[in-house]
Structures are given as structure tokens and as C-alpha cells.
Amino acid sequence: xxxxxxxxxxxxxxxxxxxxxxxLPGTKKxxxxxxxxxxxxxxxxxxxxxxxxxxxxxxxxxxxxxxPARDLGELLAEKSIGxxxxxxxxxxxxxIRGFRxxxxxxxxxxxxxxxxxxxxxxxxxxxxxxxxxxxxxxIIRGAASVQYGSAAMxxxxxxxTRKGEGIPSFFVEHKQGTYGYYETSAGMSGTIDSxxxxxxxxxxDRGDYDTADGQRYYNTAYRDKVGGSVNVxxxxxxxxxxGVIYSYFDVDxxxxxxxxxxxxxxDYVKLKNESLDFIYxxxxxxxxxxxxxxxxxxxxxxxxxxxxxxxxxDQQGAQxxxxxxxxxxxxxxGVDWLKYNQLTSSAPKDADFENPxxxxxxxxxxxxxxxxxxxxxxxDDYDVDxxxxxxxxxxxxNLTKNFGIAYHVTDNLKLRVNYGEGFRMPTPDxxxxxxxxxxxxxxxxxxxxxxxxKPESSQTYEGGIDIxxxxxxxxxxxxxxDFNDMIKSVYVSSGDYFTWENLGxxxxxxxxxxxxxxxxxxxxxxMNPYASFTYLTEYxxxxxxxxxxxxxxxxxxxxxxxxxxxxxxxxxxxxxxGKTEITYPAPGTKGGFAVADVSLSKRFVLDEEHGRxxxxxxxxxxxxxxxxxxxxxxxxxxxxxxxGLRVDI
Numbered sequence: 001x002x003x004x005x006x007x008x009x010x011x012x013x014x015x016x017x018x019x020x021x022x023x024l025p026g027t028k029k030x031x032x033x034x035x036x037x038x039x040x041x042x043x044x045x046x047x048x049x050x051x052x053x054x055x056x057x058x059x060x061x062x063x064x065x066x067x068p069a070r071d072l073g074e075l076l077a078e079k080s081i082g083x084x085x086x087x088x089x090x091x092x093x094x095x096i097r098g099f100r101x102x103x104x105x106x107x108x109x110x111x112x113x114x115x116x117x118x119x120x121x122x123x124x125x126x127x128x129x130x131x132x133x134x135x136x137x138x139i140i141r142g143a144a145s146v147q148y149g150s151a152a153m154x155x156x157x158x159x160x161t162r163k164g165e166g167i168p169s170f171f172v173e174h175k176q177g178t179y180g181y182y183e184t185s186a187g188m189s190g191t192i193d194s195x196x197x198x199x200x201x202x203x204x205d206r207g208d209y210d211t212a213d214g215q216r217y218y219n220t221a222y223r224d225k226v227g228g229s230v231n232v233x234x235x236x237x238x239x240x241x242x243g244v245i246y247s248y249f250d251v252d253x254x255x256x257x258x259x260x261x262x263x264x265x266x267d268y269v270k271l272k273n274e275s276l277d278f279i280y281x282x283x284x285x286x287x288x289x290x291x292x293x294x295x296x297x298x299x300x301x302x303x304x305x306x307x308x309x310x311x312x313x314d315q316q317g318a319q320x321x322x323x324x325x326x327x328x329x330x331x332x333x334g335v336d337w338l339k340y341n342q343l344t345s346s347a348p349k350d351a352d353f354e355n356p357x358x359x360x361x362x363x364x365x366x367x368x369x370x371x372x373x374x375x376x377x378x379x380d381d382y383d384v385d386x387x388x389x390x391x392x393x394x395x396x397x398n399l400t401k402n403f404g405i406a407y408h409v410t411d412n413l414k415l416r417v418n419y420g421e422g423f424r425m426p427t428p429d430x431x432x433x434x435x436x437x438x439x440x441x442x443x444x445x446x447x448x449x450x451x452x453x454k455p456e457s458s459q460t461y462e463g464g465i466d467i468x469x470x471x472x473x474x475x476x477x478x479x480x481x482d483f484n485d486m487i488k489s490v491y492v493s494s495g496d497y498f499t500w501e502n503l504g505x506x507x508x509x510x511x512x513x514x515x516x517x518x519x520x521x522x523x524x525x526x527m528n529p530y531a532s533f534t535y536l537t538e539y540x541x542x543x544x545x546x547x548x549x550x551x552x553x554x555x556x557x558x559x560x561x562x563x564x565x566x567x568x569x570x571x572x573x574x575x576x577x578g579k580t581e582i583t584y585p586a587p588g589t590k591g592g593f594a595v596a597d598v599s600l601s602k603r604f605v606l607d608e609e610h611g612r613x614x615x616x617x618x619x620x621x622x623x624x625x626x627x628x629x630x631x632x633x634x635x636x637x638x639x640x641x642x643x644g645l646r647v648d649i
Contacts, residue, residue: 053404068619073126080557099154143422153422177642180207199230219255259633504543554578567603
């Protein structure tokens with residue numbers, strides 16, 4: 001990590017000494033609000049959100065900056081994006097439309113997918129992704145497996161790293177807060193001739209926290225948590241850029257408490273996730289063609305020193321795609337390649353997973369681009385190999401399709417319908433396991449894979465309406481998902497072993513919406529009330545006819561932002577998660593809860609031309625000091641405060 005600090009400091013110092021850089025012709029600006037439009041990459045290429053046929057939510061850089069959230073997990077919890085499964089410390093997953101990400105190891109067992117800049121992040125644990133150097137976050141609701149492959153059944157959370165632009169700048173920021181919390185960050189952003197760069201580095205500690213009833217919750221502290229992100233690019237010719245993105249997360253000591261009533265004071269976990277991307281984006285000037293090629297590799301690591309459990313998942317991947325676009329049609333064809341190598345201290349000790357895929361995506365704009373048609377198809381092949389004494393292996397494949405229609409009734413009103421298929425391929429364990437686990441006094445258990453497993457699959461139908469007029473934006477969507485071939489663990493008494501089978505499915509349907517209204521309070525002050533919600537009308541297991549567990553009926557986020565033209569901004573946010581059926585510690589219904597936070601900042605400009613100045617900011621989490629739990633038995637902190645100072649050079 002010292003290399004990252006040196007790089008950030010060197011680039012930051014250089015940034016303060018150079019004059020305004022000229023933007024290289026042909027290089028692309030980071031996608032952002034422009035003339036009331038938002039650019040998204042739901043179809044793997046940049047397009048206007050108004051031309052997307054599915055339901056997409058965008059969290060902008062301004063919203064991220066205003067939020068007190070420290071990582072992606074806290075941010076999505078604050079936005080109440082689906083079902084949040086959050087434990088004390090650095091372990092958070094999210095469920096979208098009833099399908100959850102996988103928090104441990106890689107993302108193969110997840111049913112919603114986390115992406116970094118359009119490729120698999122290699123983890124479903126949202127706490128491993130810090131928010132400092134993020135340009136925006138795109139949440140694609142509904143099946144997106146045609147675009148991104150296995151696990152994208154409920155939706156996709158695509159985290160877009162910031163690209164440098166404009167006058168080079170450097171910042172340093174420090175925060176102090178309740179429970180011994182501190183966080184120090186430094187970073188830079190800008191362009192110098194043909195180079196663009198953006199990066200940040202953050203380190204933080206926090207002690208054990210108190211619950212809202214004043215009870216100290218031991219073993220919830222973390223020490224030496226660090227994270228960094230660097231995005232460096234070089235533009236050449238016209239419309240061509242070579243880029244390198246490095247992302248890093250590490251926590252040396254994260255308390256791993258049990259439930260409060262039987263809390264462990266000593267158990268802890270070490271976590272690490274890092275990745276390196278090489279990207280080439282190009283186009284031919286005056287041509288209808290553009291392309292992208294990427295190679296990336298990374299590692300996801302977790303270690304429990306007390307139990308001795310250790311797992312390392314090495315990830316490699318490559319992407320290549322070519323797009324043709326004219327005034328009516330856009331066609332993107334490409335290939336994805338992914339390989340995971342899993343090393344585990346317990347059985348199965350070593351497993352390989354390889355996945356080549358081919359896809360074709362198309363979109364057409366008819367009737368003067370008022371009618372938008374989209375369609376796509378993808379073929380995935382999977383090979384798994386468990387490297388134990390038996391040398392078990394298996395393979396499977398899958399074909400996925402989607403199509404959608406959007407119609408702009410007026411410039412301010414869009415109707416849309418969409419059909420998407422999703423799938424989750426069986427994991428190496430589920431397909432090819434052949435090992436025995438010794439659980440000491442509880443006996444030994446044998447696990448055998450089932451090479452005849454079919455992928456879990458889903459078919460989602462949705463229809464919606466989007467409205468944008470003056471300062472008001474709104475969206476309303478109804479969705480219906482048929483989930484089939486659910487993979488479940490079963491015990492085979494005749495052979496005295498465990499295996500996996502495709503058993504039943506589920507129906508999940510509901511309504512989701514969001515609205516926002518920006519209006520002037522005075523000539524210099526603007527107010528922005530907002531709200532979003534998801535309400536499930538049906539979420540039952542077809543086999544048992546019981547409600548799906550760990551799937552809240554209702555999610556709501558609402559609040560108000562306020563800002564003026566003199567650097568003052570503030571926000572009040574309320575997030576509500578409704579009642580949820582659970583199985584642990586006992587089957588039953590976990591009640592809903594609401595949690596509020598408030599933040600306020602004031603920027604003082606010293607040099608407007610170069611963006612130099614300083615910002616004082618403060619935040620209160622759990623404003624009303626409520627007792628609440630995302631996971632039953634694991635209470636969250638009581639009311640807490642942070643105060644920070646950011647200096648921009």
C-alpha cells in the first residue's frame with residue numbers, strides 16, 4: 001500500500017503545479033448529468049437512460065459525496081435498495097427483487113451480481129468496495145444475464161470508477177467520530193496533456209460500538225482497514241484510450257461477533273480484495289464502429305485465525321466487444337472469459353471454474369427514435385474441476401435471451417416493457433463435490449456433487465412508465481418473475497451422503513417506484529425531496545407455498561436534500577425495511593424498522609478557478625437512536641456522530 005500512497009502524493013503534487021490541461025480531442029468524458037440526461041451502461045455501451053427499456057436507478061457522484069456512507073454496503077442500505085443483510089463490521093449483501101448477492105468468497109452462489117466497471121467484481125460483499133473514487137453507481141433491476149452472465153437474476157449493481165478530467169487537483173480529508181472512529185483519505189484527479197488520472201486512498205479504525213439501549217457490543221471493532229482505487233488513462237489518435245484501474249481493500253482485524261447474547265470477544269477475520277484491469281477503448285473517426293478490450297485479474301481472500309479457516313479465490317477474466325451504430329441501429333457482439341481458482345483450507349481444497357461466453361446485443365430507434373426496440377442473446381459454457389484425490393469434474397451450458405420495447409409518448413413521458421431471462425450456474429461443489437468433512441463430535445459428512453444439475457433460471461416480465469418534466473422525475477414499474485430449478489441441498493439416506501438437486505421454484509412479483517422533485521426556495525437555495533420504494537405483492541416458494549425467507553415485503557427510502565449557490569448542502573434520509581420471514585435463530589417473522597441519518601457540509605472557496613478551498617462536514621447516523629437489526633440478533637450501532645474536514649488543493 002505504500003506504493004499507492006507514494007503514487008497519490010506524487011500525482012497530487014504534480015497536479016498542483018501544472019496549469020489547466022487541454023482535453024484531448026476524442027477522449028470521452030465521464031458519464032454524468034448533462035442537459036437533464038443520465039448516461040448509463042445497462043447494455044454494456046454508453047447510452048442515455050431515457051432509451052433503456054428496463055428499470056435502472058442511478059446514484060450520482062453528488063449523492064455519494066453528500067452521503068455519510070463509508071462503503072457500498074452502507075450506501076445501498078441507506079438507499080434501501082432491496083433486502084440488506086448487514087452484520088457488524090465489513091460483511092454486507094444486498095437482495096434485489098428477492099435475489100441476493102453472495103457475501104463469502106467469490107460471487108458464484110449469488111443471485112444478484114456486483115460489477116466493477118462492467119466486469120464481475122469477484123465478490124458479493126459490498127463492504128469491500130469503498131465509495132471515495134466512484135463516479136456513479138448503476139442499479140439494473142431485473143434479469144441481466146444476457147449482458148453479464150451467471151448470477152444476474154435479480155439485478156446488477158455496476159460500480160463505475162471515476163475518470164480524471166479538468167484541472168488537476170489533490171485533496172486530503174480527515175473524519176473523527178463516535179466509538180473511536182477515524183478515517184483519513186487522500187486523492188487526486190485531473191488531466192495532463194494526453195493523460196487522465198483519478199485515485200484515492202483511505203485508512204480507518206473504529207472501536208467496539210454501543211447499541212441504542214447503551215449496551216456495549218464487544219468484538220465489533222476493526223483495525224487497519226485500508227482501501228484504494230487508481231484509474232489512469234492515456235488518450236491517443238482520436239477516440240482511443242488505454243486505461244489501467246487498480247482497486248484494493250484490506251482489513252487486518254475485523255471483529256467477528258456472535259449474537260449479542262452469546263458474543264465471542266476474541267474471534268476475528270482478515271479480509272482482502274484487490275484487482276487490476278487493463279482496458280483499451282477505441283473508435284475509428286468518422287466511422288460507425290467502436291470497440292473495447294479488457295484483461296483483468298484479482299484475488300479475494302478471507303481468513304479466520306481462531307478456527308484456521310482460510311480461502312483464496314484467484315480471478316482472471318477477459319472481455320472483448322465490437323459495436324456498430326448508425327442513425328437507426330446499434331449492434332454489439334462480444335466474448336467474455338472468466339476463470340476462478342479456489343484454494344480452501346478445508347474440503348474441497350482446490351477447485352477451478354472456467355466460463356467462456358458469447359453474446360449479441362441489438363437496439364433500434366424507429367419513428368424518429370420515439371420507438372426503441374432492444375434484444376439480446378448469450379451462450380455460456382462452464383467447466384469445473386475439483387482437484388482432490390477423486391479428480392471430480394463436470395460441465396454445463398446455458399442459452400439466455402431478452403427483449404424490450406420503449407415508446408416516448410412525448411419528450412417527457414416514456415412507456416416501457418421488458419422480458420429478461422436470468423440464470424445461476426451450479427457451483428463446483430454442487431456439480432462435482434466428492435469429499436468428507438469431519439465435524440468432530442457431530443460426526444463426518446460426505447458430499448457428492450450432482451453433474452446432472454440444471455442452472456437455476458428465471459423469467460422476468462415487467463412494464464413501467466418514466467416521467468421527466470421541469471424539476472420532477474418519476475418512475476413506476478410492475479414486475480413478475482418466475483424462478484425455476486432452485487438448487488437445494490438434500491440428504492440421501494440410502495447412501496448416507498449429501499448432494500444437491502433442482503427442487504421447485506418461486507414466484508416473485510411487485511411494484512417499485514422512485515420520484516424526485518427539485519425546486520427553488522429562493523434565488524440561491526434549492527430543495528430536493530425524493531422517495532423510492534419496492535413492495536412485493538407475491539414472494540412464495542412454489543414447493544412449500546410459504547413466503548420466501550430473508551425477503552422483506554417492503555423497502556422505502558425517502559428524504560430531502562437542500563443546497564445553495566454558496567457551498568452549503570444538507571440532507572435528511574429515512575430508510576425503512578419491512579417485515580421479513582427468517583429461519584434463524586428460530587423460524588418466524590422479523591419486524592420492520594426505520595433508521596434516519598442527517599448530514600451537512602459547507603464549502604469555502606479560496607480559488608474558484610483551480611477549485612481550491614476547504615469543506616467542513618458533519619453527519620449523524622441513526623438520528624433517533626433506534627434499536628434495529630438487519631440480521632436478527634446482530635444489533636447495529638446507536639446514535640453516532642462524525643465531523644470532518646476536507647482540503648482541496
